[in-house]
Amino acid sequence: MFILNPTLQMESNGNNFVIEDIFVRLTFEADSAELCRQVLPKIERCHNVNELAKLSDYSNATVQKFISLMEEDGLLLNLSDLSDLTENMLINKIRLAALFWNKQLMHQTFPTRLFNGEATREEVLGWGIEFYFFIRAANEYMARGSSRIDGPTAALSSLWQHYAEEALHEGIFLEGLAGCGIDKKDISKRPPLASTLALLNHLYESSEKGVLEYAALFAVMQPLTKPPTDLDVIAHYDFLRDSYPFAKSLFDAFQKHDNIDASLGHAKLALEPLLESTGQLGEHAVASIFSTIEDTANSFIIFFEGIPQYYKKPRSVSYRQVPNASAAVLNC
Amino acid sequence: MQLDSRPILRFPLNIDRDKLALVLSNDTENISFGGIGPKVGADVIEFLNLRPSVKELIASLKGEPAEIFEFLRILVAEKLASESEPTFYTGSQIANLLQQFFRDWNEVLFSHLLWTSLASGGASEAVLDGWLVETYHFIRGANARLSYAASQTVDLRVRDIFVHHYVEEYDHYKFFAESLRRHGIGVDAVERLRPLPSTSAVINMMRRAARIDYLAYAACSGLLESTGCDSSKARSFYGDLASHYDKSGSRFVEPMLNHVELDEGYEHGNVMADIFKPIQRIEPERANRIVECVYQFKETLLFWFDDIQAFYFRNQFDETKLHRNYR
Numbered sequence: 001m002f003i004l005n006p007t008l009q010m011e012s013n014g015n016n017f018v019i020e021d022i023f024v025r026l027t028f029e030a031d032s033a034e035l036c037r038q039v040l041p042k043i044e045r046c047h048n049v050n051e052l053a054k055l056s057d058y059s060n061a062t063v064q065k066f067i068s069l070m071e072e073d074g075l076l077l078n079l080s081d082l083s084d085l086t087e088n089m090l091i092n093k094i095r096l097a098a099l100f101w102n103k104q105l106m107h108q109t110f111p112t113r114l115f116n117g118e119a120t121r122e123e124v125l126g127w128g129i130e131f132y133f134f135i136r137a138a139n140e141y142m143a144r145g146s147s148r149i150d151g152p153t154a155a156l157s158s159l160w161q162h163y164a165e166e167a168l169h170e171g172i173f174l175e176g177l178a179g180c181g182i183d184k185k186d187i188s189k190r191p192p193l194a195s196t197l198a199l200l201n202h203l204y205e206s207s208e209k210g211v212l213e214y215a216a217l218f219a220v221m222q223p224l225t226k227p228p229t230d231l232d233v234i235a236h237y238d239f240l241r242d243s244y245p246f247a248k249s250l251f252d253a254f255q256k257h258d259n260i261d262a263s264l265g266h267a268k269l270a271l272e273p274l275l276e277s278t279g280q281l282g283e284h285a286v287a288s289i290f291s292t293i294e295d296t297a298n299s300f301i302i303f304f305e306g307i308p309q310y311y312k313k314p315r316s317v318s319y320r321q322v323p324n325a326s327a328a329v330l331n332c
Numbered sequence: 333m334q335l336d337s338r339p340i341l342r343f344p345l346n347i348d349r350d351k352l353a354l355v356l357s358n359d360t361e362n363i364s365f366g367g368i369g370p371k372v373g374a375d376v377i378e379f380l381n382l383r384p385s386v387k388e389l390i391a392s393l394k395g396e397p398a399e400i401f402e403f404l405r406i407l408v409a410e411k412l413a414s415e416s417e418p419t420f421y422t423g424s425q426i427a428n429l430l431q432q433f434f435r436d437w438n439e440v441l442f443s444h445l446l447w448t449s450l451a452s453g454g455a456s457e458a459v460l461d462g463w464l465v466e467t468y469h470f471i472r473g474a475n476a477r478l479s480y481a482a483s484q485t486v487d488l489r490v491r492d493i494f495v496h497h498y499v500e501e502y503d504h505y506k507f508f509a510e511s512l513r514r515h516g517i518g519v520d521a522v523e524r525l526r527p528l529p530s531t532s533a534v535i536n537m538m539r540r541a542a543r544i545d546y547l548a549y550a551a552c553s554g555l556l557e558s559t560g561c562d563s564s565k566a567r568s569f570y571g572d573l574a575s576h577y578d579k580s581g582s583r584f585v586e587p588m589l590n591h592v593e594l595d596e597g598y599e600h601g602n603v604m605a606d607i608f609k610p611i612q613r614i615e616p617e618r619a620n621r622i623v624e625c626v627y628q629f630k631e632t633l634l635f636w637f638d639d640i641q642a643f644y645f646r647n648q649f650d651e652t653k654l655h656r657n658y659r
Contacts, residue, residue: 006657044653108659186382191624194537194631198529201536291526298529298658306635315347319378323627325619326340328421328429330411 002043002052002067003077003294006104012037022107024073035066048080074100079290083283087275090286094271097290098219101297105220110304117243119308126311128177128250130303133192135257136170137200138163145207145214155277159215162270169260172253179249182317190320195306202299206292212278212285215270216292220300222269227262333404335387339413341380343623350374356412359436363412368403369395376403380413421619423611430551430604430626434558437630441559444634446641451569453576455641460577462644464512464584466636468519469527472505473535474498481542481549490546490607497553500598507591514584521651529658530639537632541625545618547607548625554604555626555633566592 007021017033019026019040028036038056046052053063070076077100085093105111113119114127146163148156178184192200207214228236237255241248271289275281281289310316333339348362349355354370356363356377365373372395379389386404390397407413441447449455450463478498485491509519542549567589574585614622647656 001654003655003657006659044655047654104659183382191628194533194628194635197537197540197628197632198533198635201533201540202529205532205536205539295529295532301659302529302533315350315374315378319347319374319381321341321343321345321381323620323624324340324343324417325421325426325429325616325623326414326417327342327432328425328619329418330342330414331429331432 001047001079003079003100004044005075005077005100007107008075010036010040019070019075021075023103024075026069026073026075032066035062039063039066043076071096074103079287082286082290083281085286087280090281091269091272091275094216094219094269094289094293095223097293098223098269101294102220102223105297105300105304108301108304110308114304115240117239119244120311121244121246122311122314122317123308124244124247125177125180125182125250125317126307127304128173128180128247129182129187129190129317130193130196130307132170132173132177132187133196134199134303135173136188137203138166138169140200141203141207141214141217142166144204145211145217148211151211151274152277155273156211158273159211159270162218165260169257172257173250176250176253179252180247186318189322191323193306193310195302195309199299199303202295206296209288209292212271212274212281212289213292215274216289217296218270219293220296222261228258230259230262233258233262333386333401333408333415335390336385337416338383338385339380339404339408339415340383340417341377341407342412342414344627345377345412347374347377359433359440363410365403365406367406368399372399373403376400417616420613420615423608423614426611426614426619426622427605427608429623430554430608431558433623433626433630434555437555438559441630441633441637444637444641446637447569449641450576451572453572456645457577458648459641459644460573461515461517461649462640462647464508464515465517465522465649466528466531466640468505468508468512468522469531470534471508473531473538474501474504476535477538477542477549478502478553480539481546481553484542484549485546487546489610490550493603493607494546494549497600497603500600504591504594507587507594510587511584514582514587516582517649518651522649525649525651525653525656528639528643530636534632534636537629541629544625545621547611547614547618548622550604550607551622551626552629555629557600557603563592563596 005021009018009020011018012033015030015033017028017036019028019036035056035058038058039052042052042055046055049060049064049067052067053060056063067076067078071078077097079093079097082090082093106115110119110123114123119127142163146156146159148159174184174187177187203217206217233255237251237258240251240254244251342358344358346357347354348357350370350373352370354365354368354373356365368376372393375393375395376389379393384392386401389404390400393400404413408415446455446459446463450460455463478494478501482491482494482498485494512519512522538549538552541552570585570589570592574583578584643658650656
């Protein structure tokens, strides 16, 4: 199966064929352009390169080269013949998938506006509130995911340690929100948005499915091979503090949390020790890892989309009623 | 009202406007207030959400204590707040409350564009196909939620009700599979392309309810069943679907009508009340959690309707593809 980058634009222009997304523009000429014309319309209906090559006038090797080029530039994800991959190839493919889906996520409208300094006060603080619920949910999904002892300690211990390191972090964000003038007691009692719950429930359900699915959740959250440098982190949050001075303490909290994560090496792929211990995985297990990565990105998209829809007015930040049953007696 | 009492706001109570006038709202009406500054009034509502004592409330807010006190008195007199939380609720009280919520929320849920446009024939064929596809996944999802709820229930009386409900519901996906088949959509493709994330979110929210408290699950299930217990409305909706979308005479609506007929015999609309009414005592903390859960479930259903409408407006269900992108 091949997954085309959803933001991909294609245009056949005389002798040329142009493929682009927001980062890359590839212009194919002459015979290469013809290859694009033959292959791309069929790509989403073919299981692998062999099938694709049979439907075109080109050899397996030529189609494979084209697919690899597209994949290197993040324009597609080649998820065919996954069970044939060696352990190292599988880890590389998981990293490619994590980067591919993380890119789709971060270029949705709201994250783009937010990290470009263009969000409203309500959106920024609303994002802080909903993000707090996400951090707090570590004590649901990470607790569930790490509650396993069936397997070698060498494979599982990093998952246990990861949870132990994250378990007490919600206070950092609560302090950050309190610094923006939001009552801590109010935040911790209010109901998360339905879109936030969709994310939290996805994280829990994936954690319950199996240890591989649990570990796969972190691929999208931490897709980089190396943690960002201290200077990168400082520059990122300095920009956000300058853009949103009313949320300074919130970004201080984010920075503090990122620094802790970086020092603990949380950019390392959580799946690696598990894959090293399990040996060759079956087709279903591998497919489940990739669908978990995709579903996690989609759940974060839902999470982000919910924020500008709800946090529009100042009162939406300061008031979200804690549901109660009092009307049961008020009606009497 | 005593200074040490802790008033509790009626739920739901939203602050709609606080500039020129104070306007609050619940599920069915807008409520305007005079006699108090709009900002002070809104601040009182906001602060009451933290459940302070009257003394703490007056001490913490800028405003004339007499004015705040009078506003509190009016909120209580108008039944928009209670002077204090009861020490416990009965199961009957909670069942009646939930039935009131369901009446109000069904109005909101089924006046959603997805449903009105399907009933009027204004929805595109793509939206109809998408609604059929996602409904199939949702109905099949009874196996992910009802049996799970039974597994999480320690009260044997309630578990027995869930088990019977499951046995009566587990294979109803077959009706929708047949509708899909008649409509020319292959079930294999539907399953290969998997549900929208929002359809999974609805099923997952029900499972969350079951983990939180089996009574919370019973409340969410009650909301679902309340939508289907008016058979005449359901038949009318399906009749509209057939007249607008079955020009070829495939009779794809028939299996869904058969499903309505079967459900009618089971009387699942009574399950929630059967579970709650015999319970003598529900602590406020538990009752509040049940209300929070069913409210979040209602919000999740609205989000699901939005998502089906928006996604299939832009994307035709294409069973020749091996994968579909969500965004």
